[in-house]
Amino acid sequence: MSTFKDFKLKPYILQALADIRFIQPTPVQEKLIPLIKAGRSVVGQSQTGSGKTHAFLIPIFNQLQEENHEVQAVITAPSRELAEQIYQAAEQIAKFSPEPLNIQHYVGGTDKQRQIEKLHHHQPQIVIGTPGRILDLIKSKALKSYTATTFVVDEADMTLDMGFLNEVDKIAATFPANLQMLVFSATIPQKLEPFLRKYMNSPVIEEIPTETIISPTISNYLVSTQGKDKNQLIYQLAKNSNPYLALIFANTKRRVDEIADYLTKQGLKVAKISGGLTPRDRKKTMRQIQKLDFQYVVATDLAARGIDIAGISHVINTELPADQEFFIHRVGRTGRNGLSGIAITLYEPGQEKEITELEKLGIKFEPKRLKDGQLIDGYDRNRRAKREKTKQALDTKMVGLVKKQKKQHKPGYKKRIKSAIAKDEWFKRRVKQREDMRQQKRKNRDANR
Template identity: 85%
Template sequence: MSTFKDFKLKPYILQALAAIHFYQPTPVQEKIIPLIATGKSVVGQSQTGSGKTHAFLLPIFNQLREKDHEVQVVITAPSRELAEQIYQAAEQIAQFSPDPIHMQNYVGGTDKQRQIEKLHHHQPQIVIGTPGRIRDLIANQALKSFTAKTFVVDEADMTLDMGFLNDIDKIAATFPADLQMLVFSATIPQKLEPFLRKYMNAPLIEEIPTATVISPTISNWLVSTQGKDKNQLIYQLAKSCNPYLALIFANTKKRVDEIATYLGQQGLKVAKISGSLSPRDRKKTMRQIQNLDFQYVVATDLAARGIDIAGISHVINTELPADQEFFIHRVGRTGRNGLSGIAITLYEPGQEKEISELEKLGIKFAPKQFKNGELVTGYDRNRRAKREKTKQALEPTMVGLVKKQKKQHKPGYKKRIRAAIQKDERQKRRIKQREDMRQQRQKNREDHR
């Protein structure tokens, strides 16, 4: 298995990776980093949580001219949260450089005039931000983007969905002809292809196949809301799972507000992330989440694509999203870097078709139900159909033998013992995992003081 040393990275980059205990590249990093190092344009396609951010940051820093104080790299992200995440990852690497590296994060909701004034005196070497703000700074002739040699479009499919492709087009038009363009995305929609052809000359396209659409380390639990108060059920789930950190998803800002308020009233430490927050409150909340001031975060789907928080042990889908892709991105917030994770999905009667469509993608749900204050194995929602099918498959004489055998044995005692042992083992593993993560987070804080 390869290590980051095999990529011939600068010593300070290896130091930065060692500080966060990154020693072996993920599959996407192993394939993409050498391609970017050749200087050619690259399209990288892989699932969320695969390590795309470091896949482009590491070769970018490796080819950065630290002593040249001009714009060398422009990186766009479709949300403020994702831009902040990339900026923090870049900042973590830059702090180990023997020469100062000047970077700036330009996003909407911040003081544009002040940014323009600063740019008239000093140009950053690495520019990170949202497409709209970066385009504005270029249009005001403040950001000298024409010196850049590398342009990164992260989460390109989300950039398209949110209507930022025109901004990206305007930004790309300011770059030199020998630009290296790097596009990263979970999917490559057909509507994105004309843009790629326009700015990328024979790019290297690397698709990292995955055995399943989500990480195999994630357990998917399915809970029916039939006959239950939904807010109370969400509270019971949140309380019973005792997460290291749980991300709770709702489809609308209104529901995020309702759920966060209800959980807070029940005494849980809850943060919320949605479009209703002001930029200042959003930044403050993200900082508090990173500091583990909250155990629960309630969010809209934007957070599924724009937030990367270490240590999310549980994801709770309070309702099914309209788009299957959003489900995948929600669940992909947990079970990262080889750690185990649990995704709990609530569904209502009448949503059988939506669940079946998700199962066709290879997602295996384990049915669960609340009993005596805890989640236990529930009934298979397709049990009646399966029972009828089995009855039809068996001859009448076999049906009689099966019934006779059932009467001869005490029902389920082996299953109960096995379930109790498995439950105890799972609990021990979760406790150890949470303790290890807390110790690691504390160590990281002390190392950076």
């Protein structure tokens, strides 16, 4: 297996990777880093948690001209949290550079005027931020993006989902014709394709296949609510799991509030993340989570797509998401970087169809049930259907005879059938005994001749 040394990177990049114990590249890094180093435009499709961020940061730093104090690369991310994470990863590499590097990140909820004033004096070499704020700085003529030669659109499917593709389109229009564009996404929706065709000329499209759509390090459990009090069930699962850090998902802000309030009243340390938080409160909450002030985080799907919280040992889906892709992103928050994780999904008896649709994607569940506060092996929810299938596999003639007997006979027919079978077997035994006796007589007769 290759190592990062095989890519012939700048020494300080190798030092930075060694500092975070990155020795061997992930499959997406192994395939894409050489292509990006060679100047190719790339569409990289890979599951969440596969190492996409370093797949584009490493070659960007490797081709960076440290002495050139112009904008050389622009990276967009659809959420503030994701932009912050990319920025932190970039800063970690930059601190090992022998030459000082200027990396800036621009997101909503920060002082735009102050950013404009700073840009009039110094241009960053690498720009990381949300599409809206980066476009605002370009429109104000403060950010000189036209000198950039590399443009990264990270989490492109989420960018589309959140309605930011128009801003990304306008940013892309400011770059030179020889632009190297790198698009990274867990999926490539059809609505994204016109944008890709517009700005990418014969890109290398790499889909990194995985044996399972969910990391093999994740234990994926399925639990039926079976009419139980849902909040109480969530509490029991959360408490008895004793997680390092658990991410609990709900579909709506209202439900996040309900679950968080209930768990807090039960004495658990709970944080909540949803669209209802102000930028300041969201930033404060994220700092507290990173410091492990909370053991449980209740969140909407915003967290699944835009927040990468380190050390998540458990994911609890309190309900199935409306979009199947959200399920993959939810579960992908745990079991990262080779660590083990547990995902628990609650479903109601009427949702078998939704579970079946997830299974068609290649997602495998282990049925579990809660007994005495502990998760134990549950029943296969398809067991009845399997029994029916087995019945259908019986000889059709026999099935017809059984149905006919059930129709024609009055109560007590089972006893009569058993008696008839016993009598028939007795008769067969007598016939066999007689035949055996005849054969023995023949042998004796032949022996005496």
